[in-house]
Amino acid sequence: MSGEFLDVTGTRHPLNATPTATPETHPTTRPRNVLEIDNLHFSYPDVGDRSVSGNVDPLLRIQHLAARSSEILVLIGDNGCGKTTLLKLMAGLLVPGGGSIERLGHGRAAQTTIPILVHQRPYLFAESVFANVAWPLKIRRVPRSEVRRRSLAALREVGLEKLARRWAPSLSGGEKQRAAIARALVLDPAVLLLDEPTSNIDAASIATVERVLRKLAAQNKTVIMSTHNLASAYRLADRIVPMQHGRPAPMRVNILKGYSLDPGEEHIGRFQVQDGPQIYCPAVAGHRTTAVVRMDDIILSRAEVATSAQNHLQGVVRAVELSTEELARVEVDCDGCTLTAMVTHRSVDEFDLRSGSELWATFKASAVELY
Amino acid sequence: MNLSHFADAVRLLAVWDRELVAITANSLHFAVASTIIAAILGIPLGVLLAFREFPGKRAIVSAAHTLMGLPTVVAGLLVFSFLSRSGPLGGIGLMFTPAAVIIGQAVLALPILVSLVYSGLARLDPELAETLHTLGASRLQRTVKIVREGRIAVASAILTAFGRVVGEVGTAMMLGGNIRWYTRTITTAIALETQKGAFALSIALGVVLMLVAFGVNFGLNYLIRFRPGSRAI
Amino acid sequence: MTREIRGSSSVRRAIAAGFIIVALLFSVLPLAAAGRPDRAQVTRMVLATTTSTENSGLLDELLPPFERRHNVVVDVIAVGTGQALEIGRSGDADVLMVHAPELERQFVADGYGVERVYFMYNDFVVLGPAADPASVGDAGNVEDAFARIASAQQEFISRGDNSGTHVKELDIWGLAGVDTSGAWYREVGQGMGAVITLTNEQQAYTLADRGTYLSYIGDVDIQVVFEGDALLFNPYGIIAVNPERHPHVNVDLAQALIDHVTSAEGQAIIAGYLVGGEQLFFPDSD
Numbered sequence: 007m008s009g010e011f012l013d014v015t016g017t018r019h020p021l022n023a024t025p026t027a028t029p030e031t032h033p034t035t036r037p038r039n040v041l042e043i044d045n046l047h048f049s050y051p052d053v054g055d056r057s058v059s060g061n062v063d064p065l066l067r068i069q070h071l072a073a074r075s076s077e078i079l080v081l082i083g084d085n086g087c088g089k090t091t092l093l094k095l096m097a098g099l100l101v102p103g104g105g106s107i108e109r110l111g112h113g114r115a116a117q118t119t120i121p122i123l124v125h126q127r128p129y130l131f132a133e134s135v136f137a138n139v140a141w142p143l144k145i146r147r148v149p150r151s152e153v154r155r156r157s158l159a160a161l162r163e164v165g166l167e168k169l170a171r172r173w174a175p176s177l178s179g180g181e182k183q184r185a186a187i188a189r190a191l192v193l194d195p196a197v198l199l200l201d202e203p204t205s206n207i208d209a210a211s212i213a214t215v216e217r218v219l220r221k222l223a224a225q226n227k228t229v230i231m232s233t234h235n236l237a238s239a240y241r242l243a244d245r246i247v248p249m250q251h252g253r254p255a256p257m258r259v260n261i262l263k264g265y266s267l268d269p270g271e272e273h274i275g276r277f278q279v280q281d282g283p284q285i286y287c288p289a290v291a292g293h294r295t296t297a298v299v300r301m302d303d304i305i306l307s308r309a310e311v312a313t314s315a316q317n318h319l320q321g322v323v324r325a326v327e328l329s330t331e332e333l334a335r336v337e338v339d340c341d342g343c344t345l346t347a348m349v350t351h352r353s354v355d356e357f358d359l360r361s362g363s364e365l366w367a368t369f370k371a372s373a374v375e376l377y
Numbered sequence: 378m379n380l381s382h383f384a385d386a387v388r389l390l391a392v393w394d395r396e397l398v399a400i401t402a403n404s405l406h407f408a409v410a411s412t413i414i415a416a417i418l419g420i421p422l423g424v425l426l427a428f429r430e431f432p433g434k435r436a437i438v439s440a441a442h443t444l445m446g447l448p449t450v451v452a453g454l455l456v457f458s459f460l461s462r463s464g465p466l467g468g469i470g471l472m473f474t475p476a477a478v479i480i481g482q483a484v485l486a487l488p489i490l491v492s493l494v495y496s497g498l499a500r501l502d503p504e505l506a507e508t509l510h511t512l513g514a515s516r517l518q519r520t521v522k523i524v525r526e527g528r529i530a531v532a533s534a535i536l537t538a539f540g541r542v543v544g545e546v547g548t549a550m551m552l553g554g555n556i557r558w559y560t561r562t563i564t565t566a567i568a569l570e571t572q573k574g575a576f577a578l579s580i581a582l583g584v585v586l587m588l589v590a591f592g593v594n595f596g597l598n599y600l601i602r603f604r605p606g607s608r609a610i
Numbered sequence: 611m612t613r614e615i616r617g618s619s620s621v622r623r624a625i626a627a628g629f630i631i632v633a634l635l636f637s638v639l640p641l642a643a644a645g646r647p648d649r650a651q652v653t654r655m656v657l658a659t660t661t662s663t664e665n666s667g668l669l670d671e672l673l674p675p676f677e678r679r680h681n682v683v684v685d686v687i688a689v690g691t692g693q694a695l696e697i698g699r700s701g702d703a704d705v706l707m708v709h710a711p712e713l714e715r716q717f718v719a720d721g722y723g724v725e726r727v728y729f730m731y732n733d734f735v736v737l738g739p740a741a742d743p744a745s746v747g748d749a750g751n752v753e754d755a756f757a758r759i760a761s762a763q764q765e766f767i768s769r770g771d772n773s774g775t776h777v778k779e780l781d782i783w784g785l786a787g788v789d790t791s792g793a794w795y796r797e798v799g800q801g802m803g804a805v806i807t808l809t810n811e812q813q814a815y816t817l818a819d820r821g822t823y824l825s826y827i828g829d830v831d832i833q834v835v836f837e838g839d840a841l842l843f844n845p846y847g848i849i850a851v852n853p854e855r856h857p858h859v860n861v862d863l864a865q866a867l868i869d870h871v872t873s874a875e876g877q878a879i880i881a882g883y884l885v886g887g888e889q890l891f892f893p894d895s896d
Contacts, residue, residue, distance in 0.1 A: 462701030554687035
């Protein structure tokens with residue numbers, strides 16, 4: 007990556023004594039930033055009594071947040087944590103009180119550099135589903151035959167081609183969500199923003215929406231979405247940004263992409279991390295693509311220790327970040343799989359943890375959750 | 378006044394009396410033209426009030442609400458004081474012409490349109506405006522789409538305004554002068570014919586007025602309740 | 611929301627297009643002009659007069675020969691006497707035809723009119739129930755007739771609108787020396803037609819111009835219970851609005867109209883105008 011570490015926390019930290027050689031530099035394939043937020047703050051004009059305090063704590067304050075191409079960035083957090091407000095700021099629907107949101111267009115994507123937002127309960131126009139999807143093209147004076155072709159393609163993408171002639175307001179919640187996504191897709195946006203796209207909709211629609219979003223990321227697009235639904239977030243996210251009181255909070259879990267192996271009659275399951283090791287996990291039937299391990303559950307040691315825990319991975323420290331007063335985040339590369347563990351500052355000193363240190367990461371199979 | 382007048386009224390309607398036709402045409406001409414003028418001014422203003430914040434907005438909204446009930450003779454007097462030869466616009470010589478009636482009726486219709494369009498559109502989903510923004514619509518495209526989405530509210534505002542002006546007598550009488558073949562409308566004619574004891578023509582005109590109101594309502598209702606299929610497929 | 615109607619899109623579009631076309635047609639074409647020669651070709655002048663004059667129908671006989679001769683359209687504004695004079699004062703009419711001599715003289719004296727020309731008269735009549743409970747028919751003169759209504763405490767409906775008729779009525783009460791503050795005296799503030807209808811419903815008495823009453827014969831059963839007193843004569847004047855005050859008025863046409871109504875031809879039309887076989891107006895130009 008770059009010379010900075012963990013922008014999800016909202017603060018930039020130089021990597022501790024990173025070795026100069028970082029071999030994975032292939033500029034052509036490397037994901038690049040398409041959206042960069044710096045020193046952003048925002049307050050709703052009617053919130054708080056300015057005459058009393060004069061300097062209201064802003065609803066939203068973000069020092070730095072960047073979204074890259076071909077990634078799915080998921081904002082999670084409680085109601086009122088600022089997810090929706092942040093999405094609207096990125097979409098240009100709200101004007102920041104200060105700071106900058108830079109939208110970086112590249113090549114063909116430059117034509118739609120402003121991200122398109124799909125609302126939680128999308129507003130569909132009182133006309134046919136097709137007319138809804140075609141409208142963004144029609145107002146851009148796209149030739150009629152092309153409008154038809156692109157609209158039908160977008161509808162096929164979300165599995166609504168059979169409902170093209172339906173009266174849009176009569177669709178179910180899930181169908182409305184899919185139609186609204188198709189209405190954004192016709193414009194081929196470089197960045198698609200979605201507010202709770204998978205809440206309050208049927209299971210079939212959830213699967214369709216998730217498939218469409220994954221496909222977008224695979225096509226080098228950026229998807230930024232908010233959700234309450236942790237399972238959906240873990241399944242989809244390349245990166246999760248937890249939001250708390252309008253600020254991005256540090257991530258507390260490791261998300262490992264890969265696939266589960268059929269446990270058969272075994273009491274314990276196994277999960278193959280993509281380009282990485284196999285790890286032990288609870289035996290769960292069905293195909294799972296995501297393993298989640300809480301950072302607190304990972305024990306670091308200089309030597310392999312004999313414990314009841316099933317997972318013992320040998321690795322090399324890539325970075326150490328003194329993120330809070332008490333705890334440090336230690337990023338360990340274990341055979342192609344990057345795990346982050348939370349340890350106290352004392353432990354960092356005691357074990358002399360630094361980039362390049364070799365150590366063992368240990369965690370129980372039951373600490374792994376599959377999604 | 379007795380029942381034989383009804384028989385005479387039916388006869389006038391049946392033979393489609395020339396003066397009856399002329400008076401009806403005048404009424405429609407004035408009411409339609411004034412409603413169109415008021416709609417051209419009032420609908421964009423209603424959209425503006427519903428979707429934008431600006432200083433003085435609340436004052437405009439409450440003024441529009443209040444003026445909905447503006448007595449017709451007050452509107453007539455107001456326009457009279459401008460258009461009269463002694464008034465600021467007297468030089469144009471519009472008093473006692475169709476143009477004067479149309480202006481007066483547009484003054485009556487405008488607050489109705491602004492007020493009803495505003496309150497109808499303000500009830501639309503607030504996410505509509507954001508959706509139009511995020512899909513990259515221009516200001517004109519957004520306005521047109523909002524009116525289309527709120528078409529039931531807009532159409533009933535137009536209908537209400539039309540109903541008010543086609544049935545009003547105050548401004549038509551004061552500004553048009555009830556001149557035969559020229560500015561005489563259904564309502565001023567009813568006022569005059571009743572005065573003369575010509576009840577049959579009054580009844581016939583009243584019937585025409587109700588038919589007009591019913592026909593316009595029915596037609597517009599059909600249009601706005603209609604669910605179009607997609608014609609591009 | 612209401613039930614939606616389904617149907618073919620093309621039908622709907624055709625109806626919508628039809629609506630718009632009809633609306634645009636109505637908004638730009640003054641269709642009523644079909645009833646009379648193209649107004650754009652002719653000069654226009656405005657005659658402000660009283661409702662009762664217009665209602666009598668006389669103007670429909672008196673004006674057309676003048677309009678043809680001078681290729682002009684006379685637009686008749688029929689309002690109350692006070693408002694007619696006001697329209698003249700503000701310069702919105704070219705000529706006035708009213709019947710309130712005092713107010714007319716004042717109008718000319720104030721410089722708003724050129725000259726008041728007296729050209730005809732009609733008369734007022736006292737209307738009342740056929741049974742005539744106040745015995746008005748036996749009165750010697752109109753003051754006596756009014757005094758009988760008052761002393762019999764019979765209901766009397768007054769126009770109460772400061773019209774020529776109202777002014778005349780007040781004159782008569784004054785000459786009769788009767789106090790009209792009793793409950794029997796009702797001021798209704800309405801036009802002549804409405805007052806006749808009301809008087810009929812109440813079976814009361816009222817003072818009316820003969821022309822309006824004649825148009826109500828058959829619809830009402832109140833009758834003329836007193837007529838013919840010199841005091842009941844109702845002189846009509848015609849006044850050109852003064853071009854020195856309002857330079858835009860067409861004083862030549864106004865003068866031509868005055869000449870027309872006082873000419874032998876005009877006076878003959880007035881004398882020959884009958885309603886229900888009765889002569890309504892009496893030519894009297896000096």
